[in-house]
Amino acid sequence: MNAPRPLFENARRVARLLATCGAASLLSACVANPFVDAKVDPNSPVAAEVAKVANARQDYPSFRDIPAVPKDLRPVGLYGREAERVKAAGAELIRATEPDTWTLQASESFAERARRDAGPELPATATQDSDAFARGLRERATPPPPR
16 A cells, blocks of 8 residues: 655755755854954943953963873773662662561560660659649730730
């Protein structure tokens, strides 16, 4: 069975050609330097500094100025192996802590040891002590001044 041919077979080619021509025309504006004939306002407070900097001869960096590659770096392949090791450790941690992979055992002895490490239990405070404390605070409290 033959598939139907698209109505506009060359539409993609034409669109690509137009996009390429548009990009080329936009980029061609970047070829010229618009600052070559730019004038500086002589009344500007920075006019003297602009003229000095614009006419100064400067040394620009070259490829020789790029520092050499350090010798104490590990090989590139080790980065990938280390990443795989970390991913494997993460997967192992997830596998070990998934639901239904562990149970609580000897929780009573753990709780007893925690109570022993915490120290002696403090006696419970009497309700009367709390009530007397709250009453004393209310008596000492001064209301805000009226507006």
